[in-house]
Amino acid sequence: MFAVLLVVPGMALMAVVVAYPLVSALVTAFFTQSLVLPGREFVGFQNIVDVLEDDFLRLLGQTLVFTLGTTIAPFVIGFALALALNTQIRGSKVFRGLMLIPWLVPGVVVSFLWMWIFNANYGVMNAILEPLGVSPQAWLAQPGTAMFAVIVAKTWQSFPWMMVMLLAGLQTVPRELHEAAEMDGAGTVRRFFSITVPQIGGIIGLVLLLEFIWNFQHFDIIYVLTGGGPAGSTETFATSVYETAFHGFDLGRAGALGLLWLVLLMALVVVYVRFSERSEKR
Amino acid sequence: MTSTALPTVAPAPEAPPVVVDAPGRRRRRQSSGLRSDRPGVRLASWAALIVCGGFALLPVYWLLATSLTPRDQVFSYPPKLFPTEITFDAYISLTSNPQLFTYLQNSVIVSVITALLSVIVSAYMGYSFSKFRYRGRRQLMYFVLASQMFPQALLLVTLYSVFSAYGLLNTYTALVLSFTTFTLPLCVWMLKGFFDTIPDELIEAARVDGASRLRTIHSIVLPLAAPGLVAAGLFAFVRGWNDFIFALTLAGPDKQTLPPGLVNTYVGEAATAWPELMAASLVVSLPVAVAFMLLQRYLVSGMTAGAVKG
Numbered sequence: 147m148f149a150v151l152l153v154v155p156g157m158a159l160m161a162v163v164v165a166y167p168l169v170s171a172l173v174t175a176f177f178t179q180s181l182v183l184p185g186r187e188f189v190g191f192q193n194i195v196d197v198l199e200d201d202f203l204r205l206l207g208q209t210l211v212f213t214l215g216t217t218i219a220p221f222v223i224g225f226a227l228a229l230a231l232n233t234q235i236r237g238s239k240v241f242r243g244l245m246l247i248p249w250l251v252p253g254v255v256v257s258f259l260w261m262w263i264f265n266a267n268y269g270v271m272n273a274i275l276e277p278l279g280v281s282p283q284a285w286l287a288q289p290g291t292a293m294f295a296v297i298v299a300k301t302w303q304s305f306p307w308m309m310v311m312l313l314a315g316l317q318t319v320p321r322e323l324h325e326a327a328e329m330d331g332a333g334t335v336r337r338f339f340s341i342t343v344p345q346i347g348g349i350i351g352l353v354l355l356l357e358f359i360w361n362f363q364h365f366d367i368i369y370v371l372t373g374g375g376p377a378g379s380t381e382t383f384a385t386s387v388y389e390t391a392f393h394g395f396d397l398g399r400a401g402a403l404g405l406l407w408l409v410l411l412m413a414l415v416v417v418y419v420r421f422s423e424r425s426e427k428r
Numbered sequence: 429m430t431s432t433a434l435p436t437v438a439p440a441p442e443a444p445p446v447v448v449d450a451p452g453r454r455r456r457r458q459s460s461g462l463r464s465d466r467p468g469v470r471l472a473s474w475a476a477l478i479v480c481g482g483f484a485l486l487p488v489y490w491l492l493a494t495s496l497t498p499r500d501q502v503f504s505y506p507p508k509l510f511p512t513e514i515t516f517d518a519y520i521s522l523t524s525n526p527q528l529f530t531y532l533q534n535s536v537i538v539s540v541i542t543a544l545l546s547v548i549v550s551a552y553m554g555y556s557f558s559k560f561r562y563r564g565r566r567q568l569m570y571f572v573l574a575s576q577m578f579p580q581a582l583l584l585v586t587l588y589s590v591f592s593a594y595g596l597l598n599t600y601t602a603l604v605l606s607f608t609t610f611t612l613p614l615c616v617w618m619l620k621g622f623f624d625t626i627p628d629e630l631i632e633a634a635r636v637d638g639a640s641r642l643r644t645i646h647s648i649v650l651p652l653a654a655p656g657l658v659a660a661g662l663f664a665f666v667r668g669w670n671d672f673i674f675a676l677t678l679a680g681p682d683k684q685t686l687p688p689g690l691v692n693t694y695v696g697e698a699a700t701a702w703p704e705l706m707a708a709s710l711v712v713s714l715p716v717a718v719a720f721m722l723l724q725r726y727l728v729s730g731m732t733a734g735a736v737k738g
Contacts, residue, residue, distance in 0.1 A: 268702075
């Protein structure tokens with residue numbers, strides 16, 4: 147009894163801020179309801195059908211592009227850095243500390259910084275790329291380049307976490323394995339694929355899955371950098387649900403979009419729980 | 429201690445990496461790095477460090493350089509990679525904007541209260557999860573952990589109406605309550621880890637000596653977990669300080685914190701005051717950097733102890 151009393155304050159917060167809003171947001175999916183007007187009308191699956199008919203597939207595609215880009219790119223950079231730092235180069239501690247800076251910066255600052263770097267008229271990105279033969283671009287204002295720019299900004303924020311997790315994983319690989327393999331004549335590449343990758347396979351799967359789940363619902367950087375534009379080309383489920391509710395005032399549609407989004411997200415979470423239960427048992 | 433098969437804690441998405449190793453579990457790992465005696469490995473390592481290092485640090489340099497560049501020099505193309513003239517004008521002009529002080533004040537108040545409330549709530553919760561076994565405990569733990577997987581943009585759709593119905597829109601209360609909730613997964617787990625290392629005998633001894641159950645927590649358990657409480661508090665502070673979407677939606681200009689405040693102040697106008705914005709960005713990032721340095725002691729290399737357990 148005492149034990150249960152101790153969790154009451156926390157659970158009350160969870161109920162008010164997470165559980166109730168979640169359930170009632172999903173319920174609004176079945177109503178026509180405005181953010182600013184009172185009253186609502188039951189419409190069954192109409193909102194969901196509408197969403198599926200207009201822009202669900204476009205949003206799904208764009209969300210997947212963003213999510214895949216911001217999961218794979220930080221993974222590659224983080225893994226490269228982790229492998230390099232694991233070779234015990236001198237000064238690697240200091241270097242590792244410096245690499246953490248992008249991660250410590252608040253999300254809006256990441257957005258401001260890359261907004262400036264990608265600025266069409268005075269941005270340093272154009273200045274760097276022009277000598278390489280790339281003509282100056284209005285990166286954030288063109289449908290063709292905006293998504294790329296947003297992914298770069300988010301990648302900059304994410305790769306240090308990947309690096310730290312993977313480096314910690316690499317440090318658990320017993321050195322004896324490498325030494326034994328080297329004696330048997332295995333080269334660096336061979337040892338990477340036959341020892342390193344299998345040994346840290348669990349952590350690789352974990353970081354990829356978590357990063358994917360987080361990016362699937364990322365909001366801040368997209369919203370500040372492009373607001374989902376230009377012409378909706380960087381809209382994801384997160385920005386679209388938000389815009390529909392707070393600028394379109396259409397709670398029913400936002401709820402319907404959210405319901406579909408949540409179904410996909412929960413499928414990912416189930417995979418994650420299965421995955422971590424399995425690696426726990428091993 | 430029984431071991432549960434709960435998913436391992438991972439840092440919250442937008443938060444600095446403060447997964448803490450409980451004190452008793454801290455251990456030195458023997459480094460197992462490849463010796464860099466092969467020229468190929470060495471070369472590849474250096475190439476990776478230079479390329480990725482450039483990607484990580486050049487934007488940081490650019491932030492600093494722009495904040496120190498006179499305003500008229502910023503608007504030239506191609507930009508000068510090394511400012512010929514350095515000025516602190518941008519930083520000085522920040523202090524002449526009273527609205528920024530309002531945002532700063534709101535940020536400090538909200539983040540500090542969030543830190544305190546989060547420590548209190550998650551200490552009790554973590555203690556309950558650590559030292560008691562009861563029906564539904566595992567389900568509660570799952571729920572706390574799962575809460576960080578629900579998209580906040582979706583929760584806000586109705587959270588806004590909830591706070592509106594109780595007249596809590598545009599109040600510190602709304603911000604503190606929502607920030608605190610999202611610190612719980614990490615803080616509860618962090619503190620549970622600390623409590624797990626406190627021997628049950630110690631708690632029983634206090635009980636035998638006649639201390640009440642609450643008294644035992646307050647005078648025996650919490651002092652022993654003090655480092656964990658500090659770490660959890662710092663994490664919660666950073667979470668509140670960095671939040672964007674809740675502060676943007678639930679508060680207006682007089683109660684808004686710095687992240688949405690800066691967006692409202694600088695973004696969207698045709699000619700943005702880049703040196704000021706970069707200066708403000710640097711200033712906003714400083715408390716986070718300080719908190720991180722204080723936390724580093726807890727951010728031992730075993731931050732993945734749970735995740736890698738395997």
